[in-house]
Amino acid sequence: MLINNVNKTAVYRQRTGRYLLLSAIALIFIFPMVFMVMSSLKPSLQLLRDTSSMRAFLPVGDLSLNNYSAAFRRVPIGRFLFNSTFVTGITVILGIMINSMAAYSFSILKWKGKGIILSIIIATFIIPFETIAIPLLLIVNKLPWIGFSGFSIGWMNSYHVQIIPFLAYSFQIFLFYQFFKEIPKDFIEAARIDGAGWFAIYSKMVIPISGPVIATAAILRFLDMWNQYLWPKMVIQSEEFRPVMVGLQYFFQLNIPWGEVMAYLSIITIPVLAFYLAMQSAFIESIASTGIKG
Template sequence: MILLSFIVLLPVIWMVTSSFRPHSEIFRYTEFGWELFIPVDFTFENYVDIFSNQDRPFGVYILNTLFVAVVGTVSGLFINALAAFSFAKLRFPLKKTLMVLFLSTLVIPFEAIMIPQYLLIRDLGWLDSYKALIIPQIVWAFGIFMLIQFFSDIPRDMLEAARIDGASWLQIFFRIAVPISTPALITLGIMTFINRWDEFLWPLIVISDDSRQLIQVAIASYTTQYSTSWGLIFAASTVASIPTLIIFLFLQRYYVQGITTTGLKG
């Protein structure tokens, strides 16, 4: 496991150490040795450049991405959890048919709906706005399917007892279903946040205003037709990886618990 961990982490370690090298040194050392992992000419110049560049305000990109990721994750958890609870526990006409039709969207690649979705966003006047980045991605069929597995495990007798005591379905959802399914919700929240944080293609299409752009598109902008600023890319990528790393480290046990118990009965 140590060997496998080292193989997996090797590119990450090289990225982080290379972010502290001047551009001329990044590809100078290719043989396996201490120079490959430890900068010879240590410098913070790459980090200073990405945060001091007024034409590409990296701090603004981070705040934009953080806002979109947090709002998108919270709203997505709320709506997807409500939908999953409805499919799992409520009775309404054509429930199974609607669930099959809804989950069938999982097999449709994003590229197939990208142009119609863009035209819809354009007609709504949402281009260059946070609404274009957040609202179309709130509903996630996979997230709903995942939560259905957890909500289905809740004994119906418990819900019926709450109904007899006068609780509404919303009260049952917030006071019974949500606390029981906390590991699943945290797992889905981590996955949603990472997906939002790493979005590239959709922000590239709908956002042309640089003041509203997201971090992954900003990192790609350091590559031009004529040159690639590898030091800036490595520094920006290192900074971009910190939020997801922190979230995963703090919520790792819930993530593992949620993954290992998804779909298990009893």
């Protein structure tokens, strides 16, 4: 009995220590967001004074929503939020369809040369986007206009120039490939014997059980697209199509209104948090089931 009590005490202490460590790590990641939100409620002078103490993380002093109203006057936030949501949403949805089908062909179908092509696709993931940005810009600038029945639109200053170049994504293909190749072959062969076609197997059998990896791919791609700055800055000059990150340039001036900047950042962070909270359970399940490690 005494030994059991000692073991329970040891397990309790170990578990408590683990939770304390994880809580401390969580606080390290939460502090910047707390600082951002608290700073968005303070005048710029008070914000700068408070940065030298713990007051920067506390709701103390002259708090108000003036920075938010000023940010809305300075920047067309509603338009920018719509642009980023539209571009990000379309890219995530179409990208998951395209990349999952590509991974399905690599992991399930049998055809010559797929190993070499898959290796080349995965290798492209290590190439920084900055190295191909200028060549991609030159290619896009030479593409023909899209039009029908007297209506035409170019590639520059448009939504599609922010979407189409980012639909195919090597890392997403790799994620889906890792998941699909773990599907039992007997499962696929049984469907083939029953007369199911390859697309029917993909759409009615493989995709329905791929919720966790779809959530992971969606979250990672959502973050990438929502944080796009360099490419929209290069191809978008019209305010009508600018995303939220390009909106930060509206605050670049001699006397930077830091309170307004923090308010703007707080506003554009809300969709990211909402999307992650909606997908977090499937995301955690994917990490546990696919063996993805940091």
